[in-house]
Amino acid sequence: MKIPQAGPSPLTDVEGGDATPALWIAIEKDGTVKITCHRSEMGQQVWTSMAQIIADELDADWENVEIVQAEGHERYGDQNTDGSRSVRYNFHRLRLAGAAMKQMLVSAAALYWKLDPSQCSAATGKVSNSENGETLSYGNLANIAARLQVPSEADIVMKDPKDWRYINKEIPSLTVPLITRGEGTFGIDVDVPDMVYAVIARPPQVFGRTGSFNDSKTLAIPGVLQSVKLPDAKPPAMFQPLGGIAVVGTDTWAAIQGRNALEVEWLDGPNAGYDSDDFRKAMEIKARQPGTVRRSRGNAGKALAAADKTISAEYYTPHLSQSPMEPPAATARWTGDKLECWACVQDPQATRQTLADVLDIDKENITVRATWLGGAFGRKSKPDFVVEAALVAREVGKPVKVTWTREDEVRHGFYHSTSAQRLEAGLDSAGKCTAYRHRSVFPPISSTFDSATDVPSDGEMGMGAIDVPFAIPNLQVESGTAKGHLRIGWLRSVANIYHAFAVQSFAAEIAHAAGRDQKDYLLELIGEPRLVNPNAEQASYRNYGGSTEDYPIDTGRLAEVTKLAAKMADWGRKLPEGHGLGIAAHRSFLTYVATVIEVKVASDGTLTIPGIWLAADAGTVVNPRHTRAQMEGGTILACQMRFTER
Structure with a gap:
């Protein structure tokens, strides 16, 4: 069996962005279909809807579908999860990706059986042939299909809507069962080795500044490790932090108690007296x-x-x-000059760029991993809290989780x-x-x-x-x-x-x-x-x-x-x-x-x-x-x- 060698994908510039199947779909030997979701899951069920679009055109077996959350990277195109655009911007290209992968699997089966592709058809994770009725699972065919040329958009046939199996159907959520079992990871759930915890005392007004402060009582609180002064914010606000004093502790409660004991003189900024x-x-x-x-x-x-x-x-x-159920939370870890962040963000790419701008480091040295979001409503598209975590982590030399309390969110949010x-x-x-x-x-x-x-x-x-x-x-x-x-x-x-x-x-x-x-x-x-x-x-x-x-x-x-x-x-x-x-x-x-x-x-x-x-x-x-x-x-x-x- 001679297998053609794949060349560059012809689907890199379709409506909505790159539809190359390998960017979105990975099929394992046991038939598991891993679908990448590049948008953030915040309860709107984008994990499920994105999977439905791809799995329908792929003719995958829904029972074998798993979701992989994409990191923040330009290769996925627009990752900003707001404006009711996740489906609208991606419907066409994700259908193309699924249909292209199915076509490649059918071609792989035809090569294996030495038949014309027209004699083969795909359904529910398998390809069968009309010659003798034999079937091959997608898992059996994935290795061959991966080496084939991706078809061009003009050569891909997508389903007639009347034949949709998953799209426009009330498919149960892929996330709710995990949430009810406590298996999902929200921003507040992230845990990395040797991690410490921080909360931040922020100026009472936008562009207020930190004057003198006394942290002696703070450092006397059991579990408090140190305090870190953050840079004052300067106009325009953008997504930069507000400044203030971070209190770092062995746990969040110790950090909160330490913040309560902090003595700070806040200096007025241009918005003082706003009524x-x-x-x-x-x-x-x-x-x-x-x-x-x-x-x-x-x-x-x-x-x-x-x-x-x-x-x-x-x-x-x-x-x-906005007051989402889960206030902002972010964890940052520095390894030399490289930064890795986990956070409940709506736009990991904007987060990555903001980190690069504020911290003055190369964006290629930054990895942003979006967790689930316990609600957002627009608040978590502003990654100031991720920058806070990165600034504190760089100062203390350990991974740091910054947690906003509900009071922080109401007083200092957007x-x-x-x-x-x-x-x-x-x-x-x-x-x-x-x-x-x-x-x-x-x-x-x-x-x-x-x-x-x-x-x-x-x-x-x-x-x-x-x-x-x-x-x-x-x-x-x-x-x-x-x-x-x-x-x-x-x-x-x-x-x-x-x-x-x-x-x-x-x-x-x-x-x-x-x-x-x-x-x-x-x-x-x-x-x-x-x-x-x-x-x-x-x-x-x-x-x-x-x-x-x-x-x-x-x-x-x-x-x-x-x-x-x-x-x-x-x-x-x-x-x-x-x-x-x-x-x-x-x-x-x-x-x-x-x-x-x-x-x-x-x-x-x-x-x-x-x-x-x-x-x-x-x-x-x-x-x-x-x-x-x-x-x-x-x-x-x-x-x-x-x-x-x-």
Whole structure:
């Protein structure tokens, strides 16, 4: 049997990145199929969904599938696990990788049997032939297949969706059984030989500095080994640590007790005296003034002045803490000039680059291993806590685990932006909305990367503001400036949090002013099925990084989820005393979602929620079970947030 010699892979530059099968799939002699997941697992079940995509096209036996977590490296392409992009960015190339590997296994079997590949077929981890019905397992064929030329994209045949076996199926989680048995490794679980533990006393404000300190009482605490002064943070914040004093001990509790005994004089920085209540008032004043026009249709100002009736409302959202169940934790070990880190990070590549920049070492000397994340919501895409571990480990000469307490996370984490929104609408004599103006003011995320920036980005404004899908003839969206005084970071759904809250609340206000049913009026605002292009109306719309051809704003899909949620809730039914129904519909990260909530108001003013009905259109769904869980989790999180209207 003569085996061809493999050459360079022709799949290194396909849509989404490298689809070379060997990058993603390893098949062992016993038939075990090890699939590499290059995204971080934080409860969203990306381990399972990535495996489903590859295993389906590979025709692997699901019982033999195992997951391997990738280290942070450019060879995997984008590893930033946020923005609801793991499946969207990788669906095509992972299908290609699985299909290419299956094709190579079939070719290997054909070589072994000396048959034409058309006489061989693969299913559930085996290749059989039509000549005599013999079968060979993938484990038997892996060594031969590994030496074959990878087929080009044009020569790979992927499955028709109707033949999918794992994709779009409710496959049980690969992680939950491990979690329930305590077998998974989160950031806090990492344990390496000769490790010590650290917690850090940080300045009370961003860019505050460490003055004099006295650690004599700290060092007297049993188990405390030493203290380490970290460099003061300097603008811009980026992902650098905040500075302060690290207390190192034989265990985390000793380090915490030592930190409690530490005496530090903190020196004020440029953000001293920041008061969120005063800042709110300033934002609200700004929202009442003309801002920078970010989208315009017709003449909203003129139409408002000519309207038979006008209404306005203001909405405020406070700073929000991501507060994942597992606060940040990272372990670092130096071996000569090489650094190895284990951490609960959403983006191991950004972590690797940040470490190289702050520590001034070659990136090739850094290895970052992503653990499981006990929740994240955006916090763990900022690797400041990993840099802290590396700095302390370099100083003490031992592996160090840095642990953030819950109090640390709330006091010193990255906060979701606060905002003030002002919305105005004009109605004609029949109650039809003829004018709409939305002004949005908030310190932008970009202020974390450039302290002088106070203008919201196109990406942030495109999350629920400039992409509003309403069929109103005169519409204008404006933004105001606001300076960031904290480290502003993204939280689950990012700027949609405050924009959707304001827009959908105001839609209900308009319906009330028009004397109309809220659901019916919302559908009227959405209008007839059509594709909306904000860029045609003086906007700079990013569409969540997706093509507007592949992922247009489709009002028909938004209307359908609205109707479905209302139907599930039996909208229009007679409600008990003190009960009310509300509905909202929004497109976020290319997914259309509508929610109906029933609220009960008790005689003492206490609010309870007897029921929630939700409809979502996310396009192709790899695992409906896990998508449903994410929607339920997002709904619960949203119900915990408390915003205000004026």
